[in-house]
Amino acid sequence: MTVDRRDFVLAASAAAMATAVGGPALAQPAGRKLGYAVVGLGGYGLGIIIPQFKNCQHSRLVALVSGDPAKAKRVAAEHGVPEKNIYNYQNYDSIRDNPDIDIVYVCLPVSMHAEYTIRAAKAGKHVLCEKPMAVSSPECEQMIAACRQAGKKLMIGYRCHFEATNLEAIRRARAGEIGKLRYFRSEHGFTANNPNAWRLKKAMSGGGSLMDIGIYALNAARYMTGEEPVAVYAHETTDRNDPRFREVEDMIEFELEFPSGVIGSCMSMYSANQNHILLMGDKGRIELEPGTSYRGNRLWVGNGRENEITPPPGPGATQWAGQLDHLSQCVLQNKDPIVPGEEGLRDLRIIEAIYQSARDKRRIVLKA
Amino acid sequence: MTVDRRDFVLAASAAAMATAVGGPALAQPAGRKLGYAVVGLGGYGLGIIIPQFKNCQHSRLVALVSGDPAKAKRVAAEHGVPEKNIYNYQNYDSIRDNPDIDIVYVCLPVSMHAEYTIRAAKAGKHVLCEKPMAVSSPECEQMIAACRQAGKKLMIGYRCHFEATNLEAIRRARAGEIGKLRYFRSEHGFTANNPNAWRLKKAMSGGGSLMDIGIYALNAARYMTGEEPVAVYAHETTDRNDPRFREVEDMIEFELEFPSGVIGSCMSMYSANQNHILLMGDKGRIELEPGTSYRGNRLWVGNGRENEITPPPGPGATQWAGQLDHLSQCVLQNKDPIVPGEEGLRDLRIIEAIYQSARDKRRIVLKA
Numbered sequence: 001m002t003v004d005r006r007d008f009v010l011a012a013s014a015a016a017m018a019t020a021v022g023g024p025a026l027a028q029p030a031g032r033k034l035g036y037a038v039v040g041l042g043g044y045g046l047g048i049i050i051p052q053f054k055n056c057q058h059s060r061l062v063a064l065v066s067g068d069p070a071k072a073k074r075v076a077a078e079h080g081v082p083e084k085n086i087y088n089y090q091n092y093d094s095i096r097d098n099p100d101i102d103i104v105y106v107c108l109p110v111s112m113h114a115e116y117t118i119r120a121a122k123a124g125k126h127v128l129c130e131k132p133m134a135v136s137s138p139e140c141e142q143m144i145a146a147c148r149q150a151g152k153k154l155m156i157g158y159r160c161h162f163e164a165t166n167l168e169a170i171r172r173a174r175a176g177e178i179g180k181l182r183y184f185r186s187e188h189g190f191t192a193n194n195p196n197a198w199r200l201k202k203a204m205s206g207g208g209s210l211m212d213i214g215i216y217a218l219n220a221a222r223y224m225t226g227e228e229p230v231a232v233y234a235h236e237t238t239d240r241n242d243p244r245f246r247e248v249e250d251m252i253e254f255e256l257e258f259p260s261g262v263i264g265s266c267m268s269m270y271s272a273n274q275n276h277i278l279l280m281g282d283k284g285r286i287e288l289e290p291g292t293s294y295r296g297n298r299l300w301v302g303n304g305r306e307n308e309i310t311p312p313p314g315p316g317a318t319q320w321a322g323q324l325d326h327l328s329q330c331v332l333q334n335k336d337p338i339v340p341g342e343e344g345l346r347d348l349r350i351i352e353a354i355y356q357s358a359r360d361k362r363r364i365v366l367k368a
Numbered sequence: 369m370t371v372d373r374r375d376f377v378l379a380a381s382a383a384a385m386a387t388a389v390g391g392p393a394l395a396q397p398a399g400r401k402l403g404y405a406v407v408g409l410g411g412y413g414l415g416i417i418i419p420q421f422k423n424c425q426h427s428r429l430v431a432l433v434s435g436d437p438a439k440a441k442r443v444a445a446e447h448g449v450p451e452k453n454i455y456n457y458q459n460y461d462s463i464r465d466n467p468d469i470d471i472v473y474v475c476l477p478v479s480m481h482a483e484y485t486i487r488a489a490k491a492g493k494h495v496l497c498e499k500p501m502a503v504s505s506p507e508c509e510q511m512i513a514a515c516r517q518a519g520k521k522l523m524i525g526y527r528c529h530f531e532a533t534n535l536e537a538i539r540r541a542r543a544g545e546i547g548k549l550r551y552f553r554s555e556h557g558f559t560a561n562n563p564n565a566w567r568l569k570k571a572m573s574g575g576g577s578l579m580d581i582g583i584y585a586l587n588a589a590r591y592m593t594g595e596e597p598v599a600v601y602a603h604e605t606t607d608r609n610d611p612r613f614r615e616v617e618d619m620i621e622f623e624l625e626f627p628s629g630v631i632g633s634c635m636s637m638y639s640a641n642q643n644h645i646l647l648m649g650d651k652g653r654i655e656l657e658p659g660t661s662y663r664g665n666r667l668w669v670g671n672g673r674e675n676e677i678t679p680p681p682g683p684g685a686t687q688w689a690g691q692l693d694h695l696s697q698c699v700l701q702n703k704d705p706i707v708p709g710e711e712g713l714r715d716l717r718i719i720e721a722i723y724q725s726a727r728d729k730r731r732i733v734l735k736a
Binding site for chain 1 (some may be wrong): 603648
């Protein structure tokens with residue numbers, strides 16, 4: 001199994017409403033679709049997010065923000081975005097005068113998340129920001145404060161909270177199907193081939209595999225257990241002579257202690273492909289492999305891999321459609337997103353503790 | 369998959385000579401079979417070991433040592449052991465006068481390993497001792513010294529060093545089939561149901577799941593990587609209100625740092641069944657599930673579970689036959705066993721560091 005982050009051919013399951021992680025499904029409103037401006041036409045914004053609006057019920061693409069005018073013009077034409085709704089990074093703040101735009105989706109390198117979230121809030125727009133939320137927890141706090149001050153919603157792009165396989169795994173774990181949960185394990189990795197990618201530049205990414213792909217293991221540890229870790233221990237191995245890893249870590253293993261006694265054992269790496277989640281209870285186990293992929297996630301519940309589960313449809317036709325429409329519905333109904341800025345901040349604080357642990361070679365107790 | 373430690377229905381593969389872990393195959397000698405005395409007629413000695421002599425080429429059962437005369441008499445009759453070769457724990461030392469006995473196999477609770485190994489050595493017999501070798505590393509050192517002083521061989525019952533699936537996994541890892549090894553993971557557990565079992569009494573077992581089943585993960589981390597860990601970190605979760613776990617630990621997770629940068633992530637538990645080994649290299653992975661079971665071990669090599677491998681036969685008709693005959697051949701040819709007392713001592717020292725780490729909640733550097 002090769003997990004290809006660039007693979008965005010999507011399973012086209014029927015659109016259906018379901019309960020997302022941590023919150024009840026919102027009633028389906030009639031009326032207009034909210035307008036999204038996508039900021040950043042890189043691999044994720046252009047390749048993954050923009051094609052998703054056709055799967056949405058409450059969201060539509062209305063504007064683009066890009067540093068590449070020709071690319072923006074081409075993408076706008078392809079997706080029916082009027083030329084007047086193309087912005088660049090200089091005139092970005094003038095989105096305040098554009099009533100078409102309700103929500104800004106920040107799909108930029110991590111180091112730009114804070115600035116473009118805060119500018120969007122100041123321009124009176126709601127924000128969906130990719131994860132990791134920012135390069136540091138103080139930046140996350142500033143983003144939350146800016147959105148709160150502007151009275152705007154802030155949601156982080158934790159797509160797995162809208163992904164059918166993960167939702168079904170959570171449901172079964174909470175229903176006690178594997179008894180008392182004892183142990184959680186997740187490894188996430190892929191082979192980073194391009195030494196020039198922004199994710200390998202610390203100033204742009206904030207960190208290495210942990211920030212980029214390990215965050216899936218960390219976030220899954222939290223949503224699968226339903227608990228917040230109280231302490232972490234981490235160990236890192238990186239070949240600093242490898243031109244890809246001069247600035248950021250390759251492999252990092254981290255252990256999470258949860259209040260109930262559940263142990264979380266996680267690992268991320270940039271030098272091999274792995275995408276695996278395991279929950280062990282005293283009456284069985286839940287396994288996902290791949291667990292958080294763009295498509296083709298698989299789920300087994302029982303004592304091994306005898307019993308593969310086909311999950312019921314998630315809240316949207318795809319995990320991204322579910323995510324986009326969730327924020328639209330939150331705006332329409334003035335509800336809080338299930339993965340707000342505070343969720344991104346929590347992960348960043350734990351990530352910072354993991355890095356500190358690896359640096360200091362000691363267990364770090366997390367503040368409550 | 370339920371891993372049943374009591375399951376001793378064996379795969380009857382053809383007897384074949386193959387290379388055991390860490391050492392070349394010994395040439396097959398002609399001549400007499402060496403005589404084993406099995407000490408302890410509990411589940412393992414009686415249920416697992418004694419039935420294995422029929423699969424051996426160089427070993428035969430010649431004597432029994434038991435505290436239960438009636439049981440010993442019955443077993444002796446079933447297996448063609450003459451009544452004069454039945455011993456108890458009081459007259460055990462008189463085995464020195466019995467030339468039928470070449471080797472003593474100590475299949476007793478862990479706390480008795482040191483005494484019965486040392487008494488055997490003093491009686492002029494070679495020793496095969498079950499793992500874990502003893503309840504503490506000083507005991508291991510005494511056992512090694514006693515056998516050295518007596519000029520007798522000491523081998524520890526690490527059966528997986530003679531198990532075909534593990535040998536094939538090692539061979540492929542060493543051959544570079546998954547590139548540079550980066551990460552090793554192993555979880556080993558089973559549900560301990562009987563609160564009165566000796567393994568749950570600390571005075572007899574020396575410890576909990578780590579000593580009993582976690583040692584498979586630890587030893588596999590060493591033989592699969594071919595390296596010795598330089599530091600450990602561990603975290604334990606045990607419900608001390610559970611009557612099974614008043615004296616010994618249930619679940620313990622431990623992380624091993626290897627000199628090459630390989631990270632080992634291991635876990636053992638007494639409250640769920642798990643038997644899994646994963647090696648991740650930068651070009652693929654090797655997976656075993658179950659990995660160290662009595663039978664039915666499975667092996668995959670590649671990027672996932674597409675490519676299941678049927679290993680060539682191991683050194684013996686079964687892993688136990690290979691183990692028993694290995695020591696016989698070592699005695700016949702005056703060679704050192706591939707899993708000598710020093711191997712058991714190494715594991716005990718690491719186990720002690722793991723317990724210390726869990727107790728002190730800090731990383732422990734291992735002495736070279």
